[in-house]
Amino acid sequence: MKRIYMDNGATSFPKAPGVAEKVYEYLMHIGTNINRGAYADAFESENVVFETREQLCSLFGFEEPENVVFTKNVTESLNVLLKGLFKSGDHVIVSSMEHNAVMRPLNRLESKGVTYSRTLCDSEGSLDLENFKNLIKPNTKGIVMTHASNVCGTILNLEEVGKICKERKLLFIVDTAQTAGAIKVDFKTLNADAIAFTGHKSLLGPQGIGGFMVKEQLASKIETLIEGGTGSLSDTEYQPEYMPDKFEAGTLNVPGIFGLNAALKYLEETGIEAIFQKEMQLTELFLEKLLNMEHIDVIGKKSAEGRTSVVSLDFKNADNGEIAHRLANEYGIMTRSGMHCAPSAHRTLGTFPRGTVRFGLGHFLEENDILYAADCIYKIKE
Ligand SMILES: Cc1ncc(COP(=O)(O)O)c(C=O)c1O
Incomplete structure (x- = not known):
């Protein structure tokens, strides 16, 4: 059959071609952590990890590689962004096409005093911008939206949403799970403040690697979800405030990053x-x-x-x-x-x-x- x-x-x-080989190369011939050793092979890992941040910048039209944070997937990224940003009294707007990666953290936040409204899309999954604008309240702090529906594939008109966010000074967080690698996603054209991505869908990388990119002025306002060792500032017991270490506590999925690196190279070449x-x-x-x-x-x-x-x-x-x-x-x-x-x-x-x-x-x-x-x-x- x-x-x-x-x-x-x-x-x-x-x-993507080359992904499995790159993970294998790392596991068989490199195998080192980043930020923790001062020998040549450790620098090799560090170089690939940094190069991957740069590749992601080039893919998403973003200019601050140190503000590209690795997580295990877009779900974790959205949890960090939403829980780190929205506090009791804040209001958030989402579309009616969201994945549970947005809805479940938001419903958790609701129990802590955050409120949200859902802008109803039409029967094809497209946004109604007037309806969306009518939901904006004085305490609306941010908009979180998927770039395309994972159910029917409809692309949401986020460029218009981004313009409205800019005019009204609202934070704009985009879930690119269904679009990164499939269509052009540009941080600036979207007027985004943060973009969350996952490595294993159209980015063609392995499972277990994802991340987010966030503007510097916003990064400093996001509370961390987890804290721990970063290999940096090891003489203090407080989490570094600088990027990307602020959000990268614990050992990263370095084999996953190597795999993603090869996938991004393929996307760039193709x-x-x-x-x-x-x-x-x-x-x-x-x-x-x-x-x-x-x-x-x-x-x-x-x-x-x-x-x-x-x-x-x-x-x-x-x-x-x-x-x-x-x-x-x-x-x-x-x-x-x-x-x-x-x-x-x-x-x-x-x-x-x-x-x-x-x-x-x-x-x-x-x-x-x-x-x-x-x-x-x-x-x-x-
Ligand atoms: C729109 C959307 N958001 C979030 C996710 C969650 O992705 P992940 O499981 O990689 O975190 C998915 C994947 O199913 C998705 O389609």
């Missing part, structure tokens, strides 16, 4: 635009085939415009979980069914509590894979 991986919305596979074009070409072909099928609904946008390559389907007269199971067992097609950690997005799209079958197309797939998947989706109605 064929084996076709279409769960790139959850995590990408395969990883170009985000070329990856985007390929993914959109596959998405367009997939949608064209799907829109002719009466036993399914395509959720969210029906064309390749304004979206990523995540496509969600509702099988009208069947259980979506069972369909995902059949696609895997009978046809070797790997997808994800259910709520995708975003119940509010499903409420917005009208798929709560049925959920959807989500296909995450990656640029390593070929047209034949898309035609095969469409054919299997057609056959599965019987």
Whole structure:
């Protein structure tokens, strides 16, 4: 049976060429920590870690490599940013398309006196900017939004949100889990104050490495979530206040950073635009085939415009979980069914509590894979 991986919305596979080799090289031939040893191999690790901060700056149009912080994923990054910034009495605005990586920390903060409002997106997952503006209150401190829906792929118009944040002097934090590496994400164009990313989705790196980048003036205002050894200022028992050490307590995932370094090199050489074009070409072909099928609904946008390559389907007269199971067992097609950690997005799209079958197309797939998947989706109605 064929084996076709279409769960790139959850995590990408395969990883970029060179990633596995770079992790192997580190584990077999380098293996040293950073900030802790004064020998050549320790400097080798330090150089790669710093180079990776610079690669991330170049990818996100950010200019302060020391303000690129490594964490284990975007969830941890969002926890650090949200819990470090918002305090009792603050009001926050999110969209109705958020992942639980935003909603769960916010609901925790709600029990500590932070309030939030959800701007309702339309049935395709797009933002309504008027509705958003009407939610701004005198105590609104910040906006936290996903750049694209992990359920249906709709890209949120965050450039406009960023402009409003700038005008109203609101903090703007962007969750780029679904866009980093898939479309151009530019810190300045978004008018962002902080961007959170995860290494294992479209950045094509390994699991367990992610991070955030934050403007210097904001970094100094964020309280730390964890404190501990940094290998720096070891004569004091207080957490350093300077970046990135302030937020990098404990030993970093250095093998993960080496892997991410190779992935970022691949993205730079290939170009985000070329990856985007390929993914959109596959998405367009997939949608064209799907829109002719009466036993399914395509959720969210029906064309390749304004979206990523995540496509969600509702099988009208069947259980979506069972369909995902059949696609895997009978046809070797790997997808994800259910709520995708975003119940509010499903409420917005009208798929709560049925959920959807989500296909995450990656640029390593070929047209034949898309035609095969469409054919299997057609056959599965019987
Ligand atoms: C929009 C969005 N935000 C956050 C996350 C969480 O990513 P991670 O598990 O890498 O922290 C995901 C991934 O599922 C996502 O799609």
